[in-house]
Amino acid sequence: MKIPDDVLAVLADPRVVIDGDRVQIPFELDRPLYDRVDRILKEVGGRWDGRKKVRAHVFGHQVEEFMRQAIASAEFPSRYEQGWYPSPPAVVEQILQHAGISDHRPGLTVLEPSAGTGCIAGPAAARGALVDVVEIDARRVEVLRRAGFARRVVHGDFLTDLHPLDYPEGFSRVVMNPPFADAVAHVQHALGFLSDDAVLVSVMPEYVLWRTDLATKRFRWLVEGNDGEFVYLPRDAFEPSGVIFPAVLAVVPTGHDGCTIRNHGWHRRYPKQQYELFAL
Ligand SMILES: C[S@@+](CC[C@H](N)C(=O)[O-])C[C@H]1O[C@@H](n2cnc3c(N)ncnc32)[C@H](O)[C@@H]1O
Structure with a gap:
């Protein structure tokens, strides 16, 4: 699925922390843009953890490689689009x-x-x-x-x-x-x-x-x-x-x-x- 340009700009921002099993956006976004970023991170398996010491989307697996591929291609794997599952x-x-x-x-x-x-x-x-x-x-x-x-x-x-x-x-x-x-x-x-x-x-x-x-x-x-x-x-x-x-x-x-x-x-x-x- 294509990642919309404005969401991609957020995810590719060097201030975003993509580390281990989580993606953290440590800066303010306006509400509609935040909702779109949040929706995409959830669609690819992230779960918002709002606890003060986390405040990140947390995945059930290591997410760096996945995000690197998604950002490079401006899309994330979807089972409905030609079966794109990058080999880890x-x-x-x-x-x-x-x-x-x-x-x-x-x-x-x-x-x-x-x-x-x-x-x-x-x-x-x-x-x-x-x-x-x-x-x-x-x-x-x-x-x-x-x-x-x-x-x-x-x-x-x-x-x-x-x-x-x-x-x-x-x-x-x-x-x-x-x-x-x-x-x-x-x-x-x-x-x-x-x-x-x-x-x-x-x-x-x-x-x-x-x-x-x-x-x-x-x-x-x-x-x-x-x-x-x-x-x-x-x-x-x-x-x-x-x-x-x-x-x-x-x-x-x-x-x-x-x-x-x-x-x-x-x-x-x-x-x-x-x-x-x-x-x-
Ligand atoms: C499971 S992904 C694997 C991608 C890559 N081989 C890897 O291991 O990361 C399958 C890839 O095949 C591509 N694909 C699907 N049908 C194809 C076709 N008929 N000819 C060429 N590529 C195709 C998809 O676009 C997708 O990028």
């Missing part, structure tokens, strides 16, 4: 570890196909990876462009606007936290961008482990049949982003014998027209 630093750390993205291996080519404001992509680039990002939301694209860490920023719908062969080479890593409503479709599509000895690591809703619809079952078989694994995240892993949902990491490699993943190499061997023609 502890989750990012796990993703990068499973993907083997580290200072010791600079130069890996990395795709983040639903990049948000770059919570995963930024730290990957900081470890020496060459990172390309895709994001559907214009405001978050602006944040990514301003941050300047990505080799290429594409503003578009990853599912419909981007085809693996838009990139001459595959990527050695794909790291992602796609919108949960469409997570399986996003990850399936992203597998097509992996080169031959590559790894995809994605946050996914935990239900991919047990849902019985055909698309989810096929996805599970694909991961498990290709030396992949699902790693549980702590239940409160996304609390810093203001939500609690059970999630896992899907870790999918392509470098093994008998790999059945339709990766970048597969798309090169079966160009789009050919496999559409024969509905492979």
